[in-house]
Every structure is written in C-alpha cells, then in structure tokens.
Amino acid sequence: MVTSSMGKKMWGSALVACLMFGLAACGNNGNNSNSGDAANAANADTSGNAAANGNTSAGATNGTNASGDAADASKLEPVDLTWYYLQPGAQSDLSSIEDAVNKITQAKINATVKLKPIDGGEYNQRMNTVAASGEAYDIGWTSNWLFDYVGNANKGVFKPLDDLLDKYGVELKASLPDFMWEQVKVGGHIYGVPNYQSVTGREGFVVPQDIIDKYKLDLSTVKKFEDIAPALDAIKKAEPKMSPIVMDRNGMFGYLINSQGIDSIPVTSQNPIGFYNTDDTVKLFNVYASPEFKHYAEVVRDWYQKGYVNADAPTNKSVDDVTKAGQGYITYSNGLNPGSEVSMSNNRYNGKPVVFAPLTNFLISSNPGIATVNAISANSKNPERAMMFLNLVNTDKELYNLLSFGIEGKHYDKVGDNTVKVKEDGGYANNYPWVYGDTFNGYLMDGQAADTFEVQKKTNAEATPTKIVGFKFDTSSLTAEIANVQSVLDEYMPGLSTGAVDPAKKLPDFLDRLQKAGIDKIVAEAQKQVDAWKASK
Amino acid sequence: MKQTLTGGRAVVNAIFCLISIAMIIPFLLVISISLSDEQSLLEHGYKWFPEKFSTLGYQVMLRSSHAIVHAYGVTILVTVIGSLAGLLLTAMTAYTISRKDYRYRKPLTFYVFFTMLFQGGIVPLYILMTRYLHLRNSVWALVLPLLISPFYVMIMKGFLGKIPGEIIESVKVDGASEWRIFFQIVLPLSKPALVTVGLMLSFGYWNDWFNGLLFIDDPNKVPLQLLLYRNMNAIEFLKATAIAQHFNIDVSKLPSLSARMAMTILAAGPMMIVFPFFQRYFVGGLTVGAIKE
Amino acid sequence: MQWLAREWRHVKKNRELLLLSLPGFVYKFIFYYLPLLGLVIAFQNYNYTKGLFGSKWVGLHNFKFFFESDLAWRVTRNTILYNVAFIVLTTIFALVLALMMNELSKRWFKMHQTVMFLPYFLSWVVVGYIAIGFFDYQHGALNTALASFGIDPTNWYQKSSYWPTIMIVVQLWKAVGFQALIYYAGIIAIDPSYYEAARIDGATKWQMIRKITLPLLTPLVVILLIMAVGSIFRADFGLFYYVPNDSSFLYPVTDVIDTYVVRSLRTIGDVSMSTAVGLYQSVVGLLLVLVTNFIIRKINEENALW
Structure with missing residues (x-):
C-alpha cells in the first residue's frame, strides 16, 4: 500500500502522463513560434536562420551540391550537430x-556530430521527453x-524537408526510388529521410524440416491457413503431449490477414479496420465483424x-520460448522474406532447419518505408547542415560503414x-x-549470401503493393474512440484469436463492445480520409 | 509469569520462522534462476535448485567490468550524498511541522503533503533540470529529484511529534536557539527515526534508474541500476521486437531470464550486506527515557 | 495594514523555525510547484511546437475517453476495493508484526528483520516472474503439486476467481515487512518509563500493549493512513500489470485505473489524455484526504495532519 510503492506509483503515473512544460520550452528557438505553422516555416527560415546563426555560408545561399566538396566546406561556418x-x-x-566520423564530416561539410545513441527500451520515453521539452537537437x-x-x-x-532536400540533399533524393519518398510524406510533406532496405513481407507457416520428414508432410497443398489442419492432426495423433502449432496471445489472424483476402490499416495494436484486397474502391469495414x-x-x-x-x-x-523449449512445432509469420x-x-x-509454407506472394504493406527514418528536429538550429x-x-x-560496423581491424x-x-x-x-542510412550502401554481414542486396532489391521491385500504399491515417480526431477500441481488443482478442474461448458465445459480445467503443466512427473517418487520398492521386 | 513469557516467545519465534520462510523461498527461486542454464529453464520451468548450472546470466550483466565499477562508484556516491542531505532536510522540515507552537505548521504541512498528490510530470522536470539548472550529466541530477519526499517528511513528523514538549521548553528557557535545540537535542533523540527514514532514502537512491535515464548521457556517470537495466533491456528488446527477425538478428543465444535474476541479485546484494549494520540502531537505539535521566 | 504588522510580529517570533523550514519550502517550490504548470495540458490539445501557451484549449475533451468508457466503473471499483483491502490488511499485519518483533530475542530479531526486507528488493517485474514460477501451466509449482496428487492442471492465468486473493497476498508479502519496520521504530521510541510504571502496577503484556503501545503509535498509524487514503484512486502499476501477467482473462478482477490507461493509450500515446486521468485521480485523492483529515480532527485534534 504505502511505503516504497508510493514513490514508484507516482513515477509510474508520471511516466504515463509525461507532461509538457511549455512555451518557454518550445518557443525559445523563435523559428516556429511566430509562424505557428511548422510546415511553412522551413523554407522561409533556411536563409533567415542561417543569418541569425551567423552563417556567412556560401553553401546556404546557392543551393548547389553541398556535400563531398572540400572547397565548399571551408566556406561553411563550423557547426556542431546532435544526433539521437x-x-x-x-x-x-x-x-x-x-x-x-568527425574527421570525415569536418572535411566535407565542416560540421562535427555528437552521437547520442539511446537504448531500445528507453527510446520512446527519452525521445518523447526530448521532443516535448523543445530541446534543440538536430537529427x-x-x-x-x-x-x-x-x-x-x-x-x-x-521539420518539413521538401525544400532542404532540393537544396542540400540532391544526391540523396536521387539515390532512392520515388516510392520511398512517397512513403515518408505526411500531409503532403516529407518529414524524414527513410533508410532504404528490404520493404516486403510474406505470410505463411514456418515448419521445422524434421517434422516434415517424420510425418511426410506435403506443404504444397497448403494454400489457405486451414489447410495446415491435416498436418496438425497427424502430429497430434503421434505425439499427444506436443502442441502441433504454437501461438502467442496475439493469435494468427493479424499475421495471416492478407491470405484471407483482407488488407488492414494500422490503427491499434490489432488492426480493426480493413478492406478486401481485390476491391479497387477500397471500401473499409470492421474486420472483426467480417465472415472471414x-x-x-x-x-x-x-x-x-x-x-x-x-x-x-x-x-x-x-x-x-515454446518452440525453443521443444514443446511445439509449427509457427507462423508475416515476414517470410528471402534469406530470413x-x-x-x-x-x-x-x-x-526450417521450411516456409507461404500463403501469399511478397507484399508491400501501406508504409514499410517508415520502419526506419531519420528526421530533422523542428527545433534544430542548423537544419541545412543537418540535411547535408x-x-x-x-x-x-565510407561514412555509412563506419557508423554501421566501426573501424576495420x-x-x-x-x-x-x-x-x-x-x-x-x-x-x-x-x-x-x-x-543510419541506405542499407544497400553497406557491407554484408558474415553468413549473408553475396547477392543478398540484389535479391532484396529485386523483391522490393516485384512485390505486390497494397492498394493504399503510402496512405497515412491521421487519427488525431479519434483519440477517445481508439483508446476505447484498444481496450476492448485487449480484452477479447487473446481468447478469440487463439481459440481459447467459444466464438459462438464471445464474438457477439466482442462486436457489441466494439460498437459501443466507437469502431464505426473510426471506420467512417478512415473511409473519408482514404477517399480524399485516392482523389488526390 | 516468566514461564508464560518464554512460552509466548516460542510461539512468536515460530510465527516469525514461518513468515521468514515465506519471504525467503521466492528469493531462493530468484537465486536459482540466476544460476540456471537458459535452455533448461525453457524446457523444465523454474526450479528451486538449478537443473543445469550456468553463470552466463551474470557474465552478460557484468560483461563490461570497467563500466560496472564506475557505476557502483556513481551509485554509492549519489546514495551517500543524497541520503545524508535528504535526511537533514527531511528532518528539518518535519521538525518544524511537528512543533505545535510553530505558527505556520498547518499550512506548511499541507504545502508538503500536496506534492504527494499532484505531480507535474517528467517533461517539466526535464526542462527545469537541463535548461535552467544545467545539470545534465551531473550527479546532482541524480540527487536533487529525490531529495525531500513528502512521504518521508510525514513519517518523520510522526516520530518527532513524540518528543515531549517539556524537554524543548526547558532548554528554550535556558536560552538555547532553535538551531541548537534541533541539532543538539532533537536529532540525538530521534535516532531510530533517522535510521528508518535514512534507510528508506538510501534504498530510494540506490534503486533509482529513472533520473539517470533522463539526465545522464556520459557513460562514466551512469548509475548502477541504469546500467543493469540497460544490459537487460538490450536483451529484452532484441527478443521482444519482431523487428529482430526482419533485420536478421540472432537472439537465440541471449539469456534473458537468468540475466534478469542475476541483475536483481547484483543490484540488491550490496544493500543486503549493508542493512544489518544499521540494525543495531533498532535494537539498542537511544530512547527518550534514556536521555532524560 | 494592521493585519500585516501583526503578521510581521508573528514572523519575527517564529523566525528561527521559519528559517529551519525554509530550505524544504524552497526545494518543494522549485522541484514540485513550478513543474505543476504542466498540468494544464490536460485541458489542451497539446502541440509540441506551439507549447503550453500556444496549444488549443479543448475543455474537458481529454477526460471524455475515460468517463465514456463502459470500463470506467469496473476499473475504478477494482482500484478502490484493492486499495481499501491493502490499507486495512497491511496496517493490521504490520502492527501485529511490529508488536511481536518487540518480543523477539535479539539474536533472532536481526535475522528475521533482514529476511522480511527481502521482498522489498525485488522489482515487480521480478515478482511477476516468481508468480509465473508458481502459476505457470506447464511447469508451475502449483500445477506440479496438483499433478502429484493426480489432479489435472489448472490454467491459473485464465481463472479470474482466484486472483483477488492472490493479488492481496502478493501485496502483503511485499509491503508488510517494510511497514512493520516503521511501526517498530515507533515502538522502540516509546519512553520505557511508561512500561516501568505499568509493570510496577502489575499490568500484563497485553494490557501494556493496549494501554501504552497502541495509543502512542496512533499518530504514526494515522499519518500512514491519511497518506494511503490520498492515493486510494491510484493503483500500483507494477503489481497489477506484471503479477497477473497482463492476462486478458483476469482483467475483470485485476484491471485498475493505471493499467487500463496505459494499455488503452499505448497506441496513440496521447499525453493530454493520460494527464487528464492522472489529474482526476489526484483531485479525488485530495478530496478524500481533506474529508479524512476533517473527520480525524473531529475525533482527536492532536492526530490530524493539519
């Protein structure tokens, strides 16, 4: 009750609350406070900002190729960048x-970079605090x-990067396929530089080779998820103590959703809205109310x-953990990529050794391009140099491999x-x-096939993109509904999607609660946005 | 009379033995898991004695011995400074609000108590510490946020309120200043209270990792709990994110469970050793009566 | 003006005590009261670049998700019931233990007290793992024990009826040792001459406890009680999240305000909404504390906090 837990309890809720302090914090840089609209502030600010920071910079005036040119670098005022x-x-x-890194950057863009790596477990907490406090970091x-x-x-x-990219990131812009730049657009503006890599996915089962041999399983007949049932049955009969298929609390539905003909839009942890992937009109519906x-x-x-x-x-x-303990066999995944x-x-x-039993082709979901992005802070004092x-x-x-792998020897x-x-x-x-950046510029790691990058690039090019590739759902007007839908999903999905509860009893309850939580409002708003997005194409 | 007393003692002792066993058994589980092989944990579950012995958990947590030594140093420094300074300030504040003749005692009590109910949160604190006090990467950033807890002030007040007013009155008549009364009469009289609150403060400092997470970038100033937490996190994070598969990371060799338990032992160990040294103040601490003679 | 002059005289009279309390006052002001400004975002649609004074005011909109949810009642009920159970049981157990500790011989005392502190050093995450050690379907100690009697294993994490008891036992296990220490420190600070006198009058142990120890401990008990009441609307996130292993089957009996908010908001991460709920918890806590303190003052002015 009291004593020690008190302090932690407070911290706990504080952690969640993560409040903001304010104007003093966020307006201090002066860049954005007057214009208010960050989207328009950037271009106006680039030159003004440079002057304000005492940049005599030739590099800033004419937006030529600023990188890789030592002569240009000497004309640039030295700056120090921060990268979280x-x-x-x-x-x-x-x-x-x-x-x-600084040896290279000083020579080429006369800047030094302070590297500030953060652990995965702390990343959200720390970066949300940094962002909310209005700290003036750069990248x-x-x-x-x-x-x-x-x-x-x-x-x-x-910071919106559209103009900075055109001025200081010409090579960079040209180096990535247009498709990747579409991916990072939010409300029509580019806010980050995507790190190019494999962007595909494929749904299906993962089956250990020894099981295939032992039970003479024929995976070529597995076209839909229920086709795996005979294999499960054979295993169960021979080894009654084993779990032929292993699930966690998320079940399989979300992982194998495309194989059931549905494409979904990311909203909550278990995407509740989607459309039939053959439907050109992209008519959205509540996937949990679907016959599928x-x-x-x-x-x-x-x-x-x-x-x-x-x-x-x-x-x-x-x-x-279950499969490694040897208590179960077949699993499922939506990341059955070449080489994985x-x-x-x-x-x-x-x-x-394992064998994949894919249920779909290689797919590109709506936004794989934002799986890893570097963005420039709206509070950056040197956005042009950050872009360079x-x-x-x-x-x-050389720079990329240095960051990725360190120093040779x-x-x-x-x-x-x-x-x-x-x-x-x-x-x-x-x-x-x-x-750090475009992974295809890097070295391969020991064990990867020599043609790994070629295959990945080829798969990227040949994969089937979803009909709404690049669409981003702005959920800011639906926060209450999403929070409530999330809590309903948390309560019902583990039982329903693993088969632990009877759908005849629980599914109607579940749908009723989703309704009350406002799922229809989310579907309607998403439909509106999808229609507008399609019209703009 | 004497017989019933020893009979009573036996019963009390027996009850305490039962309670102690209940407290110790789960702890043994922690020690056992910390020394178990990860694969055997997966296959056979947790056992009270390691099925297959392994110290890999400790090795993972201690892999950078240099950093660990630094971290123990930082944590000890912060714990000592923080507990002493915090104890003094807590006692000063608590003493004034325990004095019934202090005019502002009720508003001040409420003023302190209020901070237990309402908290501004992390971001305002972050701005205060980094922008206005410029304490990023300073040990003070680890000390200051935990210095005076309303909870401890109230407990201290509960203890100090028991000092008979007559003692203070009699010294006051002799012309002693409030400062002298506080330092020479009140503090010596309150050893059990000071030790209790001091212990709680030092546990708080010892176990804190969150302020380090927010304010410390310098690898040489990372406190122990944060370092252990990070080592742990690195493992958990790799295992938990599906992204690991996507990016071809082999997480199979990382022991997460035994490492977590090893972390608990490494973190709690020193305090467990230190604790008994404070206990003599509980057993034979000075009492009010003893001083009055 | 007259009032000011009179007050000034009071200040001068209390000068030394004021100085003694000044460091605490200033500290609290800087580190707690200034940051409280941040609470206004509970009423805003907070935008990072526009900041605290530029963001749009949205009134009570951020409170909507919680109060409109059909789960608000359930999680509020769970939060209060558990906290009441914790307050009552921890206080009783800790008091009894502290009184009994006083009867222990010194040799044993040290050992027992150290051991009772052990759970305090375990984080809730670790306690969660220990719980798995007991309740795991496949390898848990309980199912293993059941199996040795030939009873079928139980899926503990799917049976909500057991969990209120489990939660209370776990909380007591972790918290009682520490609180007993506080009470024990209170007991040994009691002037031995009281007991001396009672013994001369031929009082029994039990009489001494009832007439001397408990009354003298009451102020301390009351203080801890008031503080517990202040956070009766807050639940210990670690206990309620890690110990039931976040099992969806147990939500009806283990979901509390704090776990509910964290789960619901994890995908949208809206700080304004979580601040709003936190503020609601604080305000209710404040009201309850004011009422409790008022009642205590009516009963015995000495024991009230202010």
Missing part, C-alpha cells in the same frame, strides 16, 4: 567512432514502431479444443569483397546498420 538514434546496449568504443531517428514518425510529424516535432474473422475464430476454436494449440496460448507472450530462414531457425528452433549530413550518410559509403574484419565479420568484443558491435 537507436543502439542496442552501450558500445564502449563509441568515442573512436565519433572521432572518425532524431524515428519509425512506425518506436517513437512514432507519423504521430510526431503531426504534432510538429519534425468468424470463420477464422471457429476454425481455431476447433483446433484449440482438439489440442492442436498450446493450452496457454491466450496468455503466452512468446512463440519462440536462417534467423527464423536460430530465433525459434535453436538452429534446426544526412545526404552524406546516405551517399558516402579494430571492430570488424573483412572476410570477403564486401562482407565483414564483426568482432563481438571489439567495443563496437551494434548490429543495427539500418538505423
């Missing part, structure tokens, strides 16, 4: 990376799964009762033409090359 980004754990030798890493890109762009956290979901719930209910599914599925948090068999087998099956830096990171392979060894082996104890083994 994601990094796993502390890397003890970060300072030598920073020194080497911040953002995404759709951590420190939300779209939401923060709408809240005015980032009812069918799915009935099928997995049957599976659960027959013991195909692990009994603790609706409370289980990790599929991997190796990581899947390591992460889930202790390195035992981003241009450099994405076009200068010290942090990694070359084991092939373009392949490196990272030294685990070298003091810089960060494993996240996709945080």
